[in-house]
Amino acid sequence: MTHQVRMACKNDVDALLELAALTAGGLTNFPHDRGVLAERVAWSEQSCGVIIDSPQDEFYLFVLEDTETGRIVGTSSIYSKIGVRWPFYSYKLSRISHVSNGTGRHFSTHILTLVNDFDGASEVGGLFLAPQARSAGLGQLLSRSRYLFISQHRERFGSTIVAEMRGWLDGAISPFWEAVGRKFFDSEFHAADLYNATQGNQFIADLMPKFPIYTALLPLDAQSAIGRPHVDAVPAKAMLEAEGFVYDGYVDIFDAGPTLHARIDQLRTITECRLVGDGLELPLPGRNQRLRARNSGLEFTVSLEALES
The missing domain is CATH 3.40.630.30 (Gcn5-related N-acetyltransferase (GNAT))
Structure with missing residues (x-):
């Protein structure tokens, strides 16, 4: 063919x-x-x-x-x-540490912060x-x-280009959505995702929490979904990485799938x-x-x- x-x-x-x-x-x-x-x-x-x-x-x-x-x-x-048309929202995964000199204890975890770092890309x-x-x-x-x-x-x-990967699902359930998004939108994952695709995401700015989310407070299945691609997205992620895209902690706000990015003029296809x-x-x-x-x-x-x- x-x-x-x-x-x-x-x-x-x-x-x-x-x-x-x-x-x-x-x-x-x-x-x-x-x-x-x-x-x-x-x-x-x-x-x-x-x-x-x-x-x-x-x-x-x-x-x-x-x-x-x-x-x-x-x-x-x-x-x-x-x-x-509307802001481009991501969660940025970063590490935060707390130290108590009085008790001699140290605690380190990750937080998710709502950002618009890729606006204009x-x-x-x-x-x-x-x-x-x-x-x-x-x-x-x-x-x-x-x-x-x-x-x-x-x-x-x-000058910059991004690619959002479909996030991990357990059957038809998004563990991350169930732990985070559903608490604020009171709807099924696919319904909210479709609304975002068809009506825009102003509702995210209206309803999503503005403060960082401590990942240690999330259920383990939600934590393990952060930055993890859907099984069907693994080949696409490999192609993006071969092209020069990188993942450094940005994830989708609905299912926590990885968001990759690259400099356009450094993409393999464009240079070759x-x-x-x-x-x-x-x-x-x-x-x-x-x-x-x-x-x-x-x-x-x-x-x-x-x-x-």
Whole structure:
């Protein structure tokens, strides 16, 4: 089979909705909601149609298409600048120590502090592959296509880029949400996550505690979930780390999944790709293949091709 990554268009909405139904929830940037998906496709098309010299509030939505059948088997996205429509919230995990000289005792623990450290950064997210497409390098094709797009349109993005990973679930239950978020929102995890994805997160600022949370006061299962990715997100996390993203204690406020970040100009794809003809080429060492990005304005496509001998 032959696949290519291209920009999403309005004719893809139904296919994206079918794909979103396979996620079982938990992907904030790819909710199973037709109205939201239609709005994001329109937002992406509008973003591609404007001429800008710096990121404002653009969104770019990509689909992975089986060109033999026309079927959409994957999707991913980029936000050019987060924290514009509403603040971008994270928890920052840090260590704090207490010492009592009178008793000779020392206590050290971690605290979670609500922060907006990534306001103004770009964000990659919403990466999802249909189960039948999780092979033959298609994950790399879908993921790294975004960085090729950034390289070709560097003025549209910031200096820092982040990626939120889906957090650990025990079955359908988020231990961290049950221990923290539910106490303030009185709703199921997936309901709050969907509301965040579709309506924005002002309710977080309104209801979430502003003071640091001592992790030692949380149940053990909630503590162990902090910074731990969902089992389905482990391969995506590995791809991000290979690209140059790092995790240093920032976590999602709902499920405590890890938030990774990197400097855009130091991303592996951006430093290793090269100009060829009407686009970019990225050799894949050890695979005798390359990613080939073609570009006419913002009519952007990427395919996985054999290297010419």
